[in-house]
Amino acid sequence: MSEVMEFELSKEFLERFNQALEEKDNSFIEQSLAGVNSADITSLLYEFDAEQCKYVFSILPTEVDAQILNDLDQDIRESFLQDFTPEELAAYLEYLDSDDGADILYQMSLKKQEEVIKHMENEEKASYILDLLRYEEDVAGGLMAKELMKADVNWSVDRCIEEIRIQAESVTKIFSVYVVDSEGKLLGWTSLKRLVLEDGKTKVADFYDDNIVSVETYMSEEEVAQIMQKYDLESVPVINARGKLVGRITIDDIVDVIMELAEEERQLMTGISADVEEDDTVWMLSKARLPWLIIGMVGGLIGAQFLSIFDADIALIPALAFFIPLITATGGNVGIQSSSIVVQSLANPNVFAGTMLQRLLKVLFVAVVNGVILALMVFGVVMLVNQNQPLAMTVSIALFSVVLLASFMGTVTPLVLDKFGINPALASGPFITTANDLLGLAVYFSVAHMLYNL
Amino acid sequence: MSEVMEFELSKEFLERFNQALEEKDNSFIEQSLAGVNSADITSLLYEFDAEQCKYVFSILPTEVDAQILNDLDQDIRESFLQDFTPEELAAYLEYLDSDDGADILYQMSLKKQEEVIKHMENEEKASYILDLLRYEEDVAGGLMAKELMKADVNWSVDRCIEEIRIQAESVTKIFSVYVVDSEGKLLGWTSLKRLVLEDGKTKVADFYDDNIVSVETYMSEEEVAQIMQKYDLESVPVINARGKLVGRITIDDIVDVIMELAEEERQLMTGISADVEEDDTVWMLSKARLPWLIIGMVGGLIGAQFLSIFDADIALIPALAFFIPLITATGGNVGIQSSSIVVQSLANPNVFAGTMLQRLLKVLFVAVVNGVILALMVFGVVMLVNQNQPLAMTVSIALFSVVLLASFMGTVTPLVLDKFGINPALASGPFITTANDLLGLAVYFSVAHMLYNL
Numbered sequence: 001m002s003e004v005m006e007f008e009l010s011k012e013f014l015e016r017f018n019q020a021l022e023e024k025d026n027s028f029i030e031q032s033l034a035g036v037n038s039a040d041i042t043s044l045l046y047e048f049d050a051e052q053c054k055y056v057f058s059i060l061p062t063e064v065d066a067q068i069l070n071d072l073d074q075d076i077r078e079s080f081l082q083d084f085t086p087e088e089l090a091a092y093l094e095y096l097d098s099d100d101g102a103d104i105l106y107q108m109s110l111k112k113q114e115e116v117i118k119h120m121e122n123e124e125k126a127s128y129i130l131d132l133l134r135y136e137e138d139v140a141g142g143l144m145a146k147e148l149m150k151a152d153v154n155w156s157v158d159r160c161i162e163e164i165r166i167q168a169e170s171v172t173k174i175f176s177v178y179v180v181d182s183e184g185k186l187l188g189w190t191s192l193k194r195l196v197l198e199d200g201k202t203k204v205a206d207f208y209d210d211n212i213v214s215v216e217t218y219m220s221e222e223e224v225a226q227i228m229q230k231y232d233l234e235s236v237p238v239i240n241a242r243g244k245l246v247g248r249i250t251i252d253d254i255v256d257v258i259m260e261l262a263e264e265e266r267q268l269m270t271g272i273s274a275d276v277e278e279d280d281t282v283w284m285l286s287k288a289r290l291p292w293l294i295i296g297m298v299g300g301l302i303g304a305q306f307l308s309i310f311d312a313d314i315a316l317i318p319a320l321a322f323f324i325p326l327i328t329a330t331g332g333n334v335g336i337q338s339s340s341i342v343v344q345s346l347a348n349p350n351v352f353a354g355t356m357l358q359r360l361l362k363v364l365f366v367a368v369v370n371g372v373i374l375a376l377m378v379f380g381v382v383m384l385v386n387q388n389q390p391l392a393m394t395v396s397i398a399l400f401s402v403v404l405l406a407s408f409m410g411t412v413t414p415l416v417l418d419k420f421g422i423n424p425a426l427a428s429g430p431f432i433t434t435a436n437d438l439l440g441l442a443v444y445f446s447v448a449h450m451l452y453n454l
Numbered sequence: 455m456s457e458v459m460e461f462e463l464s465k466e467f468l469e470r471f472n473q474a475l476e477e478k479d480n481s482f483i484e485q486s487l488a489g490v491n492s493a494d495i496t497s498l499l500y501e502f503d504a505e506q507c508k509y510v511f512s513i514l515p516t517e518v519d520a521q522i523l524n525d526l527d528q529d530i531r532e533s534f535l536q537d538f539t540p541e542e543l544a545a546y547l548e549y550l551d552s553d554d555g556a557d558i559l560y561q562m563s564l565k566k567q568e569e570v571i572k573h574m575e576n577e578e579k580a581s582y583i584l585d586l587l588r589y590e591e592d593v594a595g596g597l598m599a600k601e602l603m604k605a606d607v608n609w610s611v612d613r614c615i616e617e618i619r620i621q622a623e624s625v626t627k628i629f630s631v632y633v634v635d636s637e638g639k640l641l642g643w644t645s646l647k648r649l650v651l652e653d654g655k656t657k658v659a660d661f662y663d664d665n666i667v668s669v670e671t672y673m674s675e676e677e678v679a680q681i682m683q684k685y686d687l688e689s690v691p692v693i694n695a696r697g698k699l700v701g702r703i704t705i706d707d708i709v710d711v712i713m714e715l716a717e718e719e720r721q722l723m724t725g726i727s728a729d730v731e732e733d734d735t736v737w738m739l740s741k742a743r744l745p746w747l748i749i750g751m752v753g754g755l756i757g758a759q760f761l762s763i764f765d766a767d768i769a770l771i772p773a774l775a776f777f778i779p780l781i782t783a784t785g786g787n788v789g790i791q792s793s794s795i796v797v798q799s800l801a802n803p804n805v806f807a808g809t810m811l812q813r814l815l816k817v818l819f820v821a822v823v824n825g826v827i828l829a830l831m832v833f834g835v836v837m838l839v840n841q842n843q844p845l846a847m848t849v850s851i852a853l854f855s856v857v858l859l860a861s862f863m864g865t866v867t868p869l870v871l872d873k874f875g876i877n878p879a880l881a882s883g884p885f886i887t888t889a890n891d892l893l894g895l896a897v898y899f900s901v902a903h904m905l906y907n908l
Contacts, residue, residue, distance in 0.1 A: 035665060039684045165651055173688070174647050175629075192646050193628050197619055211489060229713070230493045232706040234627065234688050251705050252686040258709065259683070262716040263798065269723065270794035270882060271787055278799040282816060286823040289791045293857075296787045297828055300780025301835055307776040308840075314775050318768040321775035322761040325891050326754025328779050332786070333725055333750045333884050337743050340724035344717065345732040362736060369740040374751055381755055386762075403747075428724060430787050437779050 009040075014047060021052050029059050038067035046073075050080050066095035069104060075275075078107045086112065090119035098128035099145035099253065105129065106137050132247075140224050141217035143257070144238040144247030147171045150178045151204050153187055158200035164192070175235035178245055179208040186237055186245040188212045214239050217246060221257045228254050265343075268423055271296075271430040292430045299434035303441055310445050313452070319386065320448055323395045324441070330374065330399060331406040331440035332433040338363060338410025339427040346414065346424050356415075363411045364404070371403035394451045398444040405443060406436045463494075468501060475506050483513050492521035499526075504534050520549035523558060529729075532561045540566065544573035552582035553599035553707065559583065560591050586701075594678050595671035597711070598692040598701030604632045605658050607641055612654040618646070629689035632699055633662040640691055640699040642666045668693050671700060675711045682708050719797075722877055725750075725884040746884045753888035757895055764899050767906070773840065774902055777849045778895070784828065784853060785860040785894035786887040792817060792864025793881040800868065800878050810869075817865045818858070825857035848905045852898040859897060860890045 013032075020028040033041055033056075041060070045053045045068065057065045069077060069092055081089065081104070093101040093116065105113045113133060120126040128146035135141030149167050151160045164177070176189045188210035198207060214237045215224050228236055228251060238247040267275070271292030276285055307314070307324075314321050375396040382392035413432055414424035467486075474482040487495055487510075495514070499507045499522065511519045523531060523546055535543065535558070547555040547570065559567045567587060574580040582600035589595030603621050605614045614631070622628070630643045642664035652661060668691045669678050682690055682705060692701040721729070725746030730739055761768070761778075768775050829850040836846035867886055868878035 037665065037667065037685060039686075043684075161650060164647075168647050168651060171647075174645070175688075191628070192650065193618075193622050196615060196646065196650060197622060211491065213491065229709055230497075231491060232493070234629070234705060251688060251709070255683055255705070255709060255712065258712060258716075262712075262719075265716075265720070266723070266794055266798070269720070270790045272791055272794060276795070278795050278813070278816075282819040282823060285795070285816075285820045286827075289788075289820070290824055290827065292791070293784065293787055293824060293828060294831070296783050297780065297832060297853075300777070300783050301832070301839075303779040304776035305839070307779075308773065311772050314772040315769055318765050318772075318775075319762065321768050321772075321778065322758035323754070324775065324778045325757040325761075325782050325895060326751065328782060329750050329754050329786075329887065329891055330747065332783075332887065333747055334743075336724045336884075337726055337746070340720055340726060341730070341732050341739070344720070359732070362732075362739075365736040366739045366743070369736060370744055370747060373740075373744065374747060377748070378751060378755070385755075385759065399751075430790075433783065433786065437783055441779060 009044060009047075014044075017044070018048075021048070021055060024055075026059050029056060033060065033064075038064055039071050042068050042071040046076075050083065053080065054083060062091055063095045066092040070096055070100045074107070077104070081107075086115040087119050089116045090121075093120055093129065094122050094125065097145045097147050098125060098132055099143065099247075101125070101129045102132035102142070103137075105133060106142075135217065138221045139217065140215045140219040140221070140238050140249060141247070143221060143224060143253055144217075144249045146247050148178060148237070148245075148248040149174055149176075149192075150180050150245060151190070151208075153179050153181055153203075153205045153208065155204050156200065157195055157198045157202050157204070160195055160204060161200075164195070173250065175248075175250065176237075178212075178237050178248070179204055180245050184244045186212065186214055186239050186243060189237070212237070215249070216241065221254075222261065224249060225254050225257050225261070229258075264423070265425040268425040269428040296430050296434050299437055303438055306438065306441055307445070310449075313445070313448065317391075317448075317452065319388065319391055320394070320445075323398075324444070326378070326395070327398055327402055327440045327444045328437045331402045331436035334367070334370070334403050334406040335410035335432040335436040336428050338407045339414045339424070339432055342411055342414045343424050343428060346418055360408070360411065363407050367404045367407035371400040374403060375400040390451055394444075394448045397451070398440075398447040401443045401447065402436075402440045405439055409436060409439065463498060463501075468498075471498070472502075475502070475509060478509075480513050483510060487514065487518075492518055493525050496522050496525040500530075504537065507534065508537060516545055517549045520546040524550055524554045528561070531558070535561075540569040541573050543570045544575075547574055547583065548576050548579065551599045551601050552579060552586055553597065553701075555579070555583045556586035556596070557591075559587060560596075589671060592675045593671065594669045594673040594675070594692050594703060595701070597675055597678065597707055598671075598703045600701050602632060602691070602699075602702040603628055603630075603646075604634050604699060605644070605662075607633050607635055607657075607659045607662065609658050610654065611649055611652045611656050611658070614649055614658060615654075618649070627704065629702075629704065630691075632666075632691050632702070633658055634699050638698045640666065640668055640693050640697060643691070666691070669703070670695065675708075676715065678703060679708050679711050679715070683712075719877070719879040722879040723882040750884050750888050753891055757892055760892065760895055761899070764903075767899070767902065771845075771902075771906065773842065773845055774848070774899075777852075778898070780832070780849070781852055781856055781894045781898045782891045785856045785890035788821070788824070788857050788860040789864035789886040789890040790882050792861045793868045793878070793886055796865050796868045797878050797882060800872055814862070814865065817861050821858045821861035825854040828857060829854040844905055848898075848902045851905070852894075852901040855897045855901065856890075856894045859893055863890060863893065 017029070017032065041064065045056060072080065089104070093104070105116060117126050117130060131146060132142065132144070149164055149171055151163065155163070160177070168174070174192055176191060177195065178186060179188045179190060181187055188208045189212050190204065190208045194207065213227060213231050213233060215227060217238055217240050224236065234251045236249050237245055238249060240246050272288050273291045276288040378399055379392045379396040382395055383389065386392070410427070410432055414427035417427055418424040471483070471486065495518065499510060526534065543558070547558070559570060562570070571580050571584060585600060586596065586598070603618055605617065609617070618631070628646055630645060631649065632640060633642045633644060635641055642662045643666050644658065644662045648661065667681060667685050667687060669681060671692055671694050678690065688705045690703050691699055692703060694700050726742050727745045730742040832853055833846045833850040836842065836849055840846070864881070864886055868881035871881055872878040
């Protein structure tokens with residue numbers, strides 16, 4: 001019954017499809033894909049190379065091709081589209097909403113953008129797309145579609161329905177009907193349901209809802225996502241600086257934004273510096289990972305230089321060296337935990353309402369509780385196993401200090417990064433681990449030096 | 455113009471509102487909140503305590519109270535609702551969709567659930583909620599709302615509009631009109647737009663779309679989220695095992711699911727074992743962080759025991775100890791990067807299409823590239839700074855081996871966890887760091903032992 005159930009990418013089907021491609025068995029390709037959701041065809045095409053995909057494109061209806069292009073992973077689409085002529089691209093754009101069309105063009109050179117738009121037959125859509133290309137890709141203006149349903153506040157319900165019949169041709173999904181004044185200023189909204197239920201002679205002015213949440217063209221995608229989530233919106237109107245309705249953003253685009261932001265955060269947290277996936281080339285994967293590894297390595301080398309100051313101490317009391325991994329690992333773990341909690345609060349600014357001082361005091365309390373518990377445990381174990389009181393004292397005091405310091409660093413670093421407009425998730429990554437390693441070593445050997453009177 | 459702009463939580467307003475609460479100045483409270491979006495009132499209420507919030511609730515209309523309850527953070531709501539009587543709760547549920555009502559009841563005891571439902575006046579809604587409570591909270595059945603618009607395939611457009619007038623009373627947002635047969639089996643869908651545009655005498659059977667994606671009641675929220683994202687759906691119908699339409703899931707609920715999953719992943723990755731936020735108590739925050747810190751500490755203590763085997767070596771060549779942080783940090787960083795890339799592929803199963811062997815081979819290549827580069831750099835630096843060839847050889851060979859091993863561990867661990875149904879993001883957390891610390895130390899001192907002929 002459901003399509004999800006119907007179309008399974010079985011190994012048998014893949015082999016059969018591959019065979020059809022080799023034999024150019026167009027009728028099999030056509031029949032097996034007829035009525036299949038474009039998102040499923042997209043998944044299928046990921047299994048084949050660009051040339052084979054282009055062959056499938058030549059068989060499928062242009063409308064389906066356009067949907068597949070829209071579904072394709074951005075990197076893959078970019079390289080795939082290089083083989084298409086401006087005429088072909090223009091034909092696809094006719095079938096897409098203006099925002100999806102603009103998304104495809106964003107990746108191209110200005111010259112190619114112009115050539116594609118020149119070949120478009122639907123002049124309204126062409127002008128919509130040109131309009132959208134003026135905005136950055138990651139602000140509300142770049143996310144919005146120009147296609148929307150609007151009604152003049154002075155119209156009657158009958159007039160609305162009449163106009164909607166015309167507008168509806170170009171709008172694939174209707175969420176709200178936006179109500180504007182004669183100059184196009186956004187006043188409020190109503191629903192298609194309401195229009196269906198109202199009497200045909202009633203004026204829109206008599207029943208529309210003026211309680212409306214809107215965003216402005218310059219707002220960042222993060223802000224738009226936060227607003228749509230907060231108010232549970234499935235679409236939001238976009239207005240310009242003068243309050244004129246210029247577009248709308250739908251929730252499916254925002255879901256993509258949310259996923260991208262989460263992905264970006266994970267990559268920052270794990271020290272991957274570019275947007276890579278497991279199927280990228282070995283060199284791309286290496287390159288994305290090397291910068292942070294090198295930073296970590298430099299940190300490690302500085303640590304080695306630092307430890308060499310205590311050369312004689314280590315030769316005298318090698319047991320001091322045994323606990324280096326314990327100290328650095330704990331510092332790293334505490335730092336990452338602390339920064340993670342701050343990053344979370346920064347992402348949901350509503351929930352936490354304390355001042356900076358309250359925040360730091362609380363972090364201090366949590367650090368003291370955890371630090372005391374860990375220090376006592378380590379003290380006990382070292383006394384039991386190594387039966388060496390100065391060593392147990394040194395390690396546990398150093399551990400306690402490291403927990404305190406790493407908590408402080410882990411809390412302050414993301415806040416400072418955020419102040420400077422840098423993604424605070426960066427602070428949960430190898431950055432904080434490396435810094436805390438060095439800090440931990442400094443504390444550890446300073447404590448040792450003092451306690452042992454070295 | 456836009457509400458977002460209009461209602462700002464300024465410090466002045468907060469103080470004025472606080473004063474109004476103390477003076478029980480009901481008219482100020484009423485006027486300042488009239489027409490304000492419930493999500494904004496919710497943000498405001500986070501600044502006040504439970505008793506003050508309850509006072510505001512007593513002044514606001516029941517409908518607004520119900521929306522605020524729905525917006526509230528789940529933990530806060532749970533404790534807040536303990537002061538309400540079943541009668542009061544029943545009154546709120548009348549104003550909420552069945553899924554939101556069930557969400558509120560999920561947190562209560564069976565006995566309290568029954569008492570609340572007993573007091574509900576709207577019997578249809580009460581039976582809807584009872585129905586939903588049978589499902590687990592995190593499967594499609596627990597996410598869906600019972601309110602939806604459906605049309606019998608044999609109806610005419612006029613009949614549909616007539617029925618929709620009746621159904622529409624209880625459905626706040628219409629996305630699709632689902633088409634069913636006389637037994638309630640889901641056949642397809644149509645849109646309100648289509649119904650408005652079609653001639654009144656046409657039968658639904660003549661124009662409805664049978665290409666429909668649906669989910670089944672038992673599907674997990676992750677699966678539902680993936681399907682809605684893949685097909686860009688703003689609502690999805692839910693069917694039972696017999697194909698009967700039993701509810702629908704809307705995208706706003708799925709956005710919440712996506713955010714929760716991302717949050718859960720971050721907490722796993724950073725070693726926080728419970729769902730805590732910065733405004734939880736010190737003890738809750740400590741408790742959520744301690745388990746992983748203790749695991750890390752135990753790892754560190756095992757590391758110390760392991761290093762004590764090399765007691766004599768370290769006393770002889772203290773410089774060996776200097777590079778312990780470099781080795782452990784690099785192992786940790788490489789492990790986290792590798793697991794992060796696997797976790798990402800597991801979340802987007804479509805993109806990567808290789809076998810296990812291809813996957814591991816690729817990981818091996820990337821590790822060799824990065825390992826060689828890092829090892830050469832470290833060799834150069836140690837030769838320059840320490841001018842000690844055996845040491846430079848030892849450190850760089852160990853580093854290379856650690857990069858290889860940590861890549862392998864970081865790739866295999868999340869895959870194994872996933873196989874056993876454990877969230878693979880766990881592998882990016884302190885778990886892998888601790889394991890790699892020990893592994894790195896073992897490799898380092900084994901290499902040293904061999905090269906130095908100790």
